Amino acid sequence: MARVKEDITERMKNSYKSLVRVKTLGWIVSACVVALVCRAFYLQLIRGSYYDKLAQDNCVRVIKIPAARGYIYDRNYTPLVINKPSYTLSLVPYYFDTNPDKQQAYNSIAGILGMDPAEISQKMEESKQPSEFNLTPVVIKRDLSEKELSLITEKKITIAGLFVTQEPKRWYENNSTASHVLGYTGEITADQMKIGRYAGLRRAGDIVGQGGIENVYDDILRGEDGAMYILTDAKGRQKEVINTIEPKTGKNLVLTIDYRLQKFAEKLMDRYNYNGVVLASDPRTGEILCMVSKPDYNLNNFSGNIDVKEWKKLIRNKANPLTNRAVQGLYSPGSIFKIAVGCGALNENVITSDDSFLCEGIYWIKTWPYKCWKRSGHGWVNFEHGVAQSCDIYFYKVGLKMKVELLNKYALMFGMGEKTGIDLPGEKAGIVPSREWKRKNDRTPWFPGNTVMMSIGQGYISGTPLQILDIVSSMANSGYVMTPHLMKVVTNDARRILRTYENKELLRLDVKPEVIDKMKDAMRIVVQSGRGTGGKSRVEGLGIAGKTGTVQNPQGENHAMFGAYAPLNNPEIALYILVEHGGGGGDVAAPLAGEIFEFYFKTMREK
Amino acid sequence: MSIKIPFLDVARRYYRNMNPVLLICTILLMCAGAAAVYSATGTSGNQFFAKQLIWYALGFIFMMIFANINYNNLLAVANWLYVLFMLLLILVLVMGQTSLGAQRWLKLAGFQFQPSEFMKIVVALALIRFILVSQRDPFSWGNIGKMLLLAGLPIALIIKQPDLGTSILLIPLILAVFFMGNMPAKKLWVILGTGIAMLPVVYLFLKDYQKQRIMVFLNPQADPLGAGYNIIQSQIAVGSGGFFGKGWAHGTQSQLNFIPIKYTDFIYAVISEEFGFLGTLILLLIYYFLIMEGLKIVKLCKFTGGKMLAAALTTVIFMQIFINIGMNIGMMPVTGITLPLLSYGGTSVLVIMIMLGILQNIYREYVKAEE
Incomplete structure (x- = not known):
């Protein structure tokens, strides 16, 4: 009985409670609506004319x-x-x-x-x-x-x-x-x-x-x-x-660009009407001192109104003036790649620097002839002579001893096949072939002939001029390369420096110091001695080391290349020159390098 | 002598005993909405207007359908609905359509719809079912924890979309369910207290643009061109309406596109500008009658389940009205909450109509029981 009673009182209490709660809700709602009405009253009636003026001025x-x-x-x-x-x-x-x-x-x-x-x-x-x-x-x-x-x-x-x-x-x-x-x-x-x-x-x-x-x-x-x-x-x-x-x-x-050097290099290329690249950097920091890619275009044509005719002309130009050849152009590295091959061969003890190979001007693999650039042959060639004379047959034989695996390893070690990370858009990585790469892309096995071509930096291997400059820089620095870059600092109008580019190491060679010294010595001989191919780049009173390159290409005349650094001790500048369809590297590119070095070390210092 | 139409006779049992106040308010709001959407989108062709009319028609049909489904049946399948809509919410996050930077939409059979909008009803149903099923002491702390988890999961998913507006609406909904479920006042205060104490923590988790909206709400002039633009322009629109307004389709603010997203979130500003204080007052009165009628249904219903459901739905509708109008006249920060039945938008119209249908049904069940 008591329980039923309790139950009933509980229920009544509950329903009373919920009635109170509904009423509470009702009051809350009413209060909120009153608030809205008040606000509307304030905005529309009290401040109405003010807002009306604003709306009218809201033109x-x-x-x-x-x-x-x-x-x-x-x-x-x-x-x-x-x-x-x-x-x-x-x-x-x-x-x-x-x-x-x-x-x-x-x-x-x-x-x-x-x-x-x-x-x-x-x-x-x-x-x-x-x-x-x-x-x-x-x-x-x-x-x-x-x-x-x-x-x-x-x-x-x-x-x-x-x-x-x-x-x-x-x-x-x-x-x-x-x-x-x-x-x-x-x-x-x-x-x-x-x-x-x-x-x-x-x-x-x-x-x-x-x-x-x-x-x-x-x-x-x-x-x-x-x-x-x-x-x-x-x-x-x-x-x-x-x-x-x-x-x-x-x-x-x-x-990091030096306007004087840039302008000089551009004029130099213009003088002979060459297409190609001039790249110079400070190997110690990776700062790019000049980057010339010819042909180029007038930037002011792109400012304001782009002249449609001018634009179409640029697009249709077969020489691709809009392409920055220094980072977007892919070329065979040519004989400059022999720096990597030579270092690899010595470092892996495939050869010693005293081993000599006979160059008779032509080298036969089965029935295929592979020629040296010097048709008459170099005779017995050792390491120093091979680099200095850029003897192809010497490097064919070294390359065949190294096999594609080692060539591939050292190409990658010297930074080929990978973007340098320079602060420019559209940089290309290039190709470093291997057996697998050829099987995948060409659907053919790797032949000894491919090894031979690769060992002189031709055939499938390709890279950007910037990567080849880095091969030269690695020698200038005796074993490491700094990331190339163009930004030096960010400043405000008062020239207060807000941000500085932090120099970074891009790669470090896993090559014994004595091997690098041998290669640097050979590169010195390339320029400084009468026996070298790069003699035309010599500058009075300046120690230069370099390597020439001449790359055959199906489109026409050979590409001429020359990579060099100076001075011999503590090099301050590494240089790479590419002249498209220019001819021999030693004849065409090396003299340009000589002029640039002379300008950099003499004319620029005098001022 | 009355003429007998056989079809109407049969149909009568589907539409008799509807709550007249609720029905009239619904129809009036639809008319106001049609007029406002027409005015707000007149310049960009009438496809918005035509679509909105279709949504109204469809919504009305849905309202009638839900007015005829006993709400107890809805409560019975609440768990299944809950699971289904949770899955849909997850689906939205995985493959939803992005609109204005948020993933809220799901494309189903050519229709886009927002599961989060429906979640308002589903969460209410699931909570109420939980309370009804656990008869002994539904409001033990353990049960409260479970219920908060039950509601918290969808809230978290909706916040992730991100749709802060809808997830905020779920909070008064939960409170309304607790309140009308006769939760002891002490516990209610504790929950409210902890909730308010947690606010600073919640603020830390807000996205930058959400924080910005709050800062701008506090001081719109700080960024009059960027984030403060909406608030300032809609206030100018409302204020410049004066007492009688500028006339239908003659508001300079709305016709010259100074009001942003004027046919959805800021449609109230359009109405205020064009119909003035008088129009605003009438609109607020219609809404007031609608809400009060909803509360009357809460009072009339004899069952706790119906009471809670009616209270939850009424509260959500009211909160939408209050927050939306509040943000139009600078009383609330800007959140993407639509004005019930007036804003343009299919899901928004449908969900409100379904809610009104359920309210109607609770009323009809009451009348049936009385008879």
């Missing part, structure tokens, strides 16, 4: 003020890239649509700019798609001339929706100098906007670096865009500027 256009990109200097603060003001004409579709006669407006704008009215209307239509963006200005023409600017400014009164903004434009002081290193800027492409680096950060119409340093260090060079609030009338015509947020200029970049 405020926000216009982006693009930040100027940072300057780029050479290592001595010679300006390479600066900015110049340029003017851009945009149309705001929403306001432009209020013009009574759009076609006439198109015609008069087109008349001033020398464009086709249809082109402008097409641009407008294309960017019009979602109506939400109708207030976003559509860029019609960048880099207006002064005459265009003044004529357009007059038209602003009669045509609604015209906007002229000032934008800094890139200016390359020396037109084509170091064009591949510097790279150009341009509007971000649709594909680029999707990459992680830019995704969400850049919008259509933003300018980003499209090649070279401009691309790699885009984040450093670009500043923060500012904004300008412009009051317009109901038709979108500019009335006054209310507020301006100043853009922040990007940071400046100091490169």
Whole structure:
């Protein structure tokens, strides 16, 4: 009985409790609704006229003020890239649509700019798609001339929706100098906007670096865009500027490039109208002192308005002026690869430096003849003589003793087949063949003939000029290579250093010091003694060591190459020259190296 | 003499005893929503408007269907629904459609839908079932822990999408279930207290843009062009509406696209600008009647399960209204919560309609029991 009673009281208590709780909920809801009503009352009635004014003034256009990109200097603060003001004409579709006669407006704008009215209307239509963006200005023409600017400014009164903004434009002081290193800027492409680096950060119409340093260090060079609030009338015509947020200029970049050396090397190549590469670096730090890739292009053609004709000409040019041969061109390393082969052979005790091989000018593998570059033959050749004379048959025999496995091992050890990690876009890795590689890519087994070709740096093996420069650098440094790089420091306008490139070791050779000494000695003989192939690079009073290379190629004349460093003790500069279809390395490339060394050590030091 | 139409006679049993206030409010809101969506999207063609009408029609049908499914049956299959929607949530994370940087959408048979929206109903059902099943002491600390886990898992998954708005809505829902389940007041205070104490910790886990939204809510003028833009522009829209508004489809703020995502999250700003304080007041009154009717159903229902369910659904609807309008007039930080029945969007309309259908059903079951 008591339990039932208890149960009933419990239930009554519970239902009373929930009634109270529902009522509580009701009060909470009512309070919240009252709060909303009060707020609406405050906003709409008490502050109504204030907000109404704001809404009317909300013909405020926000216009982006693009930040100027940072300057780029050479290592001595010679300006390479600066900015110049340029003017851009945009149309705001929403306001432009209020013009009574759009076609006439198109015609008069087109008349001033020398464009086709249809082109402008097409641009407008294309960017019009979602109506939400109708207030976003559509860029019609960048880099207006002064005459265009003044004529357009007059038209602003009669045509609604015209906007002229000032934008800094890139200016390359020396037109084509170091064009591949510097790279150009341009509007971000649709594909680029999707990459992680830019995704969400850049919008259509933003300018980003499209090649070279401009691309790699885009984040450093670009500043923060500012904004300008412009009051317009109901038709979108500019009335006054209310507020301006100043853009922040990007940071400046100091490169490792020495402008004087770069310019000298470019002129040198121009003098003979050579296509090819001149690469120089400081082997102790990996700093690139000059990087010439010929043919090149005028960077100022890419600034502001890209000249379509000029662009097509560049694209169609069979010599590929846009390619940076120094990091994107793949070439057989040629006889310079013999440095790696020779070091490998001595290091693995495949031969000793005194072993001699007979060169009769031709070497037969079964029925296939492999010739030495010197048809008459070198006679009995030892290590020193083999390197100095670049005797092919000596290296054929050494290579056959080493077999492809060891050749492959030392090619990789000297940095072939792997990107150097230089701060430039699009670097290639090259190919270091092996038995497996050939089976996979060629579907044929490895033949002794392949070994023979590989041992003189021809056949399947290929690398970029930069990698070959690193082979030379490894000798200059007696066994290690620093990562090549172009950025020296980042500074602000007051030249205060914000960031410094930290030199890194790229690779270290696992080769005995006495072997390296032997090779360096042989390389010295290449240049300094009458017996060497690189004698034409000699400079009075300067110790130079080097290695020539001549690479056969099916397209025509041989490629001439020369890799060298100087001085002999504590080398300060490593150099690599490639002249496409130039002829013999010793005859064509070595003299250029001599001139560059002379300029670097004499003319540049005197000043 | 009445004319007998045989079909209507049969159909009558499916639509009789509907709660009239709820029904009228629903229809009025649909009309207001259609007008607002039309005005907000008029410039970009009428496909939004047409789609919204289709969603309303579909939603209405769903409401009628759920008004005819005994809510006890829903409670009976609550566990299965819970498992199913958890799987769908995981599926969204794995292969969902990305929209505005968040993965919330799932494409099913050509339809995109947001499982997280449905999760509001499902979590309520699962919790209530748990309370009903554990008869002895449903609110022992052990059980509370289990229930928090039950609700916490979907919340975690929804936060991961990331959809902070929907996951925040689940919190008042849980509290409403506890509250109407007659949880002892002391324990309720303890839970509330710990929850508030945990807030600073939660803040640390927020994404940068979410933190930014909160900072901007506190001071919109700090970044008037970026994060503060939404708040400032929608406030200008609301405020400039004045007493009578600028007239339908004549709001400068909305027609000139100053209001961001104006046909979903900021549709209230459009209405306020175009219909003024008067329109706002009427709209708030409609919502107020709707919510109060929901609470009346809570009161009328004789069963704890129905009470809790009705309370949970009413609370969620109300919280959506409050948070959405709050963020439109600068009282709440910006979260992606839609305005019930007014915002454009299929899932959002459907879910609210289903909720109203369930509320109707709870009412009809009550009437049936009384008869």
